[in-house]
Amino acid sequence: MAAVHKQKFSFEVIRVCPHTGARAGILRTPHAVIETPVFMPVGTQASVKTMSQQELEAYDARIILGNTYHLYLRPGHDLIREAGGLHRFMGWNGSILTDSGGYQVFSLNDLRKITPEGVVFRSHIDGSRHLFTPESVIEIEHAIGADLIMAFDECIPYPVSHEYAARSCLMTGEWAERCLGEHEKTTDGAQVLFGICQGSVFPDLRVLSTESLVAMDFWGYAIGGLAVGEPKRQMFEMIEITTPILPESKPRYLMGVGYPDDMVEAVSRGVDMFDCVLPTRNARNGSVFTRNGKVILNKAYQAKEFTPIDPECGCPACRNYSRAYIRHLFQTGEILAPRLATLHSIYFYLETMREMRSAIIENRFPHWRDEFLRRYRNEEPNP
């Protein structure tokens, strides 16, 4: 059984940019064939906020994220198992990746206590007490049933001492081993496990963490603990330290990143997969991303802009509605406002990834990257 399923998973790098670290690949899971580099829209609570699964399908999104911490609390992994897994529960036929809950649990600050066994935390919803261990998290992720699942790690905050980061990396390493052990013991083969490299902004720890995880032979690797407040220069430095250590044949996932230009820079350094709440969260606050940079929609100066967010964009918001109308929807609190803004930004993120992939395959990535960054960073002036 396990073997049959496992054959459905594969990752293949089909082109490497000769001038940068950029790669184009194909990631096969039982639910979808995913072309990398890929952006995975975040569906924290089994919904990519404001979007329907049909809208994601229409965008040809192949993989979305679910958050283990949130799904464990509501509706609960037992209910999801009873529903036949998260795919069936939420009516999504593509692939799913679940994080391990580490990021959320460690964000709780006062509500949690770390021990070598695991983390005791209190729910942000009702204050109830819970324990996450590497073993319990794998059990929860198996119940949820995503295609790609993540090991339980400590997402180290920034800034932090070298001493703290070193101890944390060791613990994350031990937890990774326990996750792997639990996964191999209990998997039915319908899922593959990623390890998460940590190390804060310390090069020696990044190397140590990555090498130890590579030695454990995970199916894929995530780079965690970045985009948590450190300077961008340091974020890219850590990526540059990490990707050369990672096996070329395995997928690389930069967690929680990010801005469109950051993703382009990260692809340039050998990253294949991304997730981030920015396109959805900022859209709900009236701010969207375009190839010309950020556009703020819910401002008075948009009141009579009877043109689309981006006249060159092919998304349903740009094909059918004006900035003036969307601004009116934001002003009056209509739900169609965050819907249209999200439809635009998710489309832009997915399209940017597809364009980038074509550029890599057609051996013109460096030029594409430079043009994209030049245009994107020349942000639209706000009057």
Place this chain on the structure above:
Amino acid sequence: MAAVHKQKFSFEVIRVCPHTGARAGILRTPHAVIETPVFMPVGTQASVKTMSQQELEAYDARIILGNTYHLYLRPGHDLIREAGGLHRFMGWNGSILTDSGGYQVFSLNDLRKITPEGVVFRSHIDGSRHLFTPESVIEIEHAIGADLIMAFDECIPYPVSHEYAARSCLMTGEWAERCLGEHEKTTDGAQVLFGICQGSVFPDLRVLSTESLVAMDFWGYAIGGLAVGEPKRQMFEMIEITTPILPESKPRYLMGVGYPDDMVEAVSRGVDMFDCVLPTRNARNGSVFTRNGKVILNKAYQAKEFTPIDPECGCPACRNYSRAYIRHLFQTGEILAPRLATLHSIYFYLETMREMRSAIIENRFPHWRDEFLRRYRNEEPNP
């Protein structure tokens, strides 16, 4: 010019039920051919709450409502005129009907003062002072540019004295005449005007109001001031008094109604058009309408109901999602929750109208009505 446009408007009764007052008709406007009986989804602020115009088109909705009071305040009728009218502003290619703002203005209670000239009121948004007169309302409705526009009336609250209602009816009659005069003086022919019959629950006043409006020869007629708190028995009695006085050749619109069974009863008494916020508003609160009655989605007893809202329903919510999932979305405050609930209820309303129309055309309306009411009123028991 006016004449050219006006030819685009027509109403034709194509079948009358031989046993009831039910009629099937065709209402032509420059933007759509509307088959009656029809339910018009309410887009108060230029958006049918939670839905996109593309979703309404996919439902083959031919006409929606806009609210003059709300659109006058935000974004303002001058801005809508500058955008090229409401159709262009909101990207809606079907027909639109605007109410006159009477209902909203008279709902403001402490914020408004009625004089024979018109109504002085304060905005519910910022307290600013405004005057609506029959003439100014027509000017605003012309600027908004809906296909069907309504005369400015006083929507009498319930209960009210016969004396108050009588005075109000006289005033509404005078205002109707002024609206008609202003409309005929300034129309470019792209719109037709409906008069609104009032009279509270007093048969003599309903007769008086209706007869006086019929004498003025409006293009269509609305029955207003019902579903404002009076017993249903009285509501139907007022409809029964009104429809026989109205010209057979003109469309009849029962404003603000209503529940699915009430619409069926009203069609049975000769009404052609309906609007109501119930399917959208209740959906946002987790309550939807089905052929088996009301279903509450955001309750614990739905947590493991892995079946659709209505397995027989063809709407996108029922084809793709379970009650358990939608309940989870409500519990976690996801925007997809009100979206799916609204998608279901609006589909049900539109489908019910289409079924009813077929039954009228195929001479089986009384049987269809009895079956519908029997099934609908046997409401699903809440455990």
